[in-house]
């Protein structure tokens with residue numbers, strides 16, 4: 204059975220422009236993304252043409268300055284766009300979130316010359332980005348990364364392996380964190396590496412439980428030479444840049460999680476109204492009615508939490524604690540709601556005839572990426588209980 208288009212969510216949006224934007228995104232989601240989602244996810248096909256369409260529609264750089272090709276939208280609007288896209292297909296919502304994350308370092312820490320030179324093609328052109336922090340031996344402990352960048356005249360030479368890179372092998376640019384100094388966070392520097400740089404290659408994509416249309420691959424850097432002009436920020440500032448990017452990126456994951464949960468919930472409600480047992484629709488039974496009520500409540504709570512964090516960010520106030528809370532709560536909600544959606548559909552929910560089993564497999568990865576939910580709890584605990592004593 205084909206994916207159903209998600210029910211429109213009644214959104215609070217700050218401007219008429221934002222309302223028009225959401226309506227455009229809903230058209231794209233309904234007509235261009237959702238109809239092919241199930242088949243292409245099953246086949247593991249990356250929808251590169253959808254990202255070109257998002258680019259032509261002015262959607263690739265929404266939260267960045269219009270001066271450099273961005274859309275000048277507040278985070279509260281950009282995140283609701285992500286939510287709509289993720290409800291149609293997580294590969295697309297998450298892909299846009301990763302592209303935004305990959306563009307963050309240059310947009311926020313680049314010199315005026317660097318921004319003017321590279322950003323228009325990244326935000327308003329047809330380029331797709333990837334963010335390369337993780338390595339085979341350093342995931343949660345990202346500051347232990349080993350990829351090296353060695354200065355050679357006016358160039359840097361990068362050598363090492365990055366792991367789990369979303370858009371690995373299909374990206375046009377990689378924001379790479381590499382070691383230029385001693386051990387630990389202070390020895391890391393950020394670089395903007397072109398996807399076609401000599402010496403850069405991608406391993407075959409990982410065979411994943413879900414999100415199969417989104418390529419995740421190791422990236423090998425074998426003496427990749429790039430000019431100093433592509434170093435972002437100061438030497439040694441790369442880890443701080445990477446973490447600051449992740450604060451905003453986590454809000455993107457939270458919004459995608461709520462989109463996915465909403466799609467699963469819509470499917471469960473429609474099925475429960477249709478399916479008859481004991482001579483009545485199963486939506487008559489209190490056991491299911493209470494499940495649907497809990498699912499709806501968790502989705503609304505998650506949406507309110509990520510939007511509250513986004514509005515803090517839009518107001519220029521600290522939001523790292525709230526971003527970690529939103530990532531934790533929204534992705535746990537996506538896992539719970541998609542699992543419950545499978546239950547509402549009974550045996551049919553466990554088959555590929557309906558999308559809820561795919562949603563459930565996709566939800567799992569959201570509890571892992573951009574800092575596992577254990578790491579989010581560590582971040583929150585540091586804010587509320589202070590640093591650990593050792």
Ligand SMILES: Cc1cc2nc3c(=O)[nH]c(=O)nc-3n(C[C@H](O)[C@H](O)[C@H](O)COP(=O)(O)OP(=O)(O)OC[C@H]3O[C@@H](n4cnc5c(N)ncnc54)[C@H](O)[C@@H]3O)c2cc1C
Pocket residue numbers: 301333334335336337341342343344366367368369370411414419568571572573574575576577578
């Ligand atoms: C589909 C996918 C896409 C990804 N995309 C990207 C990407 O684009 N760019 C990128 O850089 N990375 C990406 N990642 C990597 C992702 O960020 C890491 O997988 C994640 O940070 C966890 O690292 P790890 O897998 O090495 O697990 P580990 O760090 O080895 O953790 C294993 C387990 O131990 C727990 N753990 C670790 N340390 C602690 C602690 N101190 N306290 C409590 N528990 C702890 C973790 O929560 C986890 O449950 C992606 C991963 C996946 C699966």
